[in-house]
Amino acid sequence: MSSQQDIEDLIDLMARLPGLGPRSARRAVLHLIKKRGRLMHPLAQAMQQVAESARECLRCGNIGTGDLCDFCTDERRANGEICVVEDVADLWAMERAGVFKGRYHVLGGTLSALDAVGPEDLRIPALVQRVGDEQVHEVILALNATVDGQTTAHYIADELSGRCEVSSLAQGVPIGGELDYLDDGTISAALNARKRNAF
Amino acid sequence: MSSQQDIEDLIDLMARLPGLGPRSARRAVLHLIKKRGRLMHPLAQAMQQVAESARECLRCGNIGTGDLCDFCTDERRANGEICVVEDVADLWAMERAGVFKGRYHVLGGTLSALDAVGPEDLRIPALVQRVGDEQVHEVILALNATVDGQTTAHYIADELSGRCEVSSLAQGVPIGGELDYLDDGTISAALNARKRNAF
Known part of the structure; x- marks a missing residue:
């Protein structure tokens, strides 16, 4: 039953994607087979193309197609600011906000004593x-507000002290956030960092 | 920014899969790029292969690689029983149960007055x-226990009356089901179809 086997293999591979299990992978593959002209062929080709061309920027760790990524080759981005993020997903999130105009540096993880990740394992x-x-x-340290993220931020701030200014994202109430649903830590951080004369 | 564009295109295509939105498609693509050797290349190739080879069986509507699917070419399946299902996903569900040993017939939908689907639009x-x-x-009519499914079942039973025996899946309490969580319709169907001397 070789034809079923090809489809089963495809389902097994799809099920290894984050957010898809065996059941949703089956649904996705059936959907693909039904739309093989308009969706499956283009998707397979796009995937092949990215698989062949994508690689990490030698300078900042972002994903691109050359030795240097689009941000590192764009001279308009060389404004003397570097935003440090944990992961490429975080870089994309920063870019969606569309406010930062400098270059990035992707660490590729956070320091973690438990997982034996030291500074030399990251791009510090x-x-x-x-x-x-x-x-x-x-x-600008744009690291996650977790224990590992903040540990990494402190380590980097120590390493860079005296070399340049080091800042980190403000902590407080998120836009659209309701106080009743916020944790105690966020509320006390927001209170401590309160802005006077804001109105 | 052509390299980013390739990745954006891939994310857009992935986001069109059922069960994936823009956010989970981004996560999936990042995961793929990180594992491009072990996952992305094989997945792209498997997808290409299925996209080129998959097509509908001319006889039963199942998905295979030839004019006839694996079930229709397997002579051991020619036991005089045909199981009628709405969709290939339902056929796969029946096969996972592993009890039915005959051949299948995939309708490709159900009769629906609202969506203007008539008998000639299906494989009736x-x-x-x-x-x-x-x-x-x-x-054996293995159609969904919905209004459209049961309408279709009645129509097919009428069409086949006098030509062969027509049966449908039993309705009742699902295995592992708790009465407290079942709807009234299921409970009354199970009570009406109760088995005497079952123990």
Whole structure:
């Protein structure tokens, strides 16, 4: 039963994607087979193309197609600011906000004593190097507000102290957030960082 | 920014799969790029292969790679029983149960006055034809227990009356089901179809 086998193999591979299980992978594959002209062929080709061309930027760790990514080759981005993120997904989230106009540095994870991740496993030495090479005047730490993220932020701030200004994202009430649903830590952070004369 | 564009295109295509939205498509694509050797290349190839080879069986409507699907070419399946299902997903569900040993007939939908789906839009004439050609003695209607499914079942039963025996799946309490969580319709169907001397 070779034809069923091809389809079963495809379902098994799809089921390994995050957010898809065996059942939703079956649904997705059936949907693909039904729309093989308009969706499955283009998707297979797009996937092949990205699989062949995608690689990590040698300088910042972002994903691109050349040795350097689009941000690192764009001279307008060389404004002396580097935004440090944990992951490429975080870089994309920052870009969707559309406010930051400088360059990025993707660490590729956070320091973690439990998982034995040290500074040399991340791109922290490369960041220190870049701060010297690229006339950076401010490093913005956009790391997750988790224990590992904040530990990593403190470590990087120590490494860069005296070399450039180091800032981090503000903590407080998210836009659209309701106080009743916020945790105690967020409310106390927002109260401590309250803005006077804001109105 | 052509390299980003390739990745964006892939995300857009992935987001058109059922069960994936823009956010989960981004996560899936990032996961794929991280595992491009072990997952993305094989997935792209498997997808290409199925996209090129998959097509509908001319006889029963199942998905296979030839003119006839694996069930229709397997002579051991020619036991005079045909199981009628709405969709290929339902056929797969029946096969997972592993109890039915005959052949299938995939309607490709249900009769629906609202959506203007008539008998000629489904494979109902082909089913009547098969019952004559293949010495079928029983047609098992495994259609969904919805209004459209049951309407279709009644229509097919009328069409086949006098030609062969027509049966349908039993209705009742699902295995592992708790009475407290079942709807009234299921409970009354189970009570009406109660088995005497079952123990």
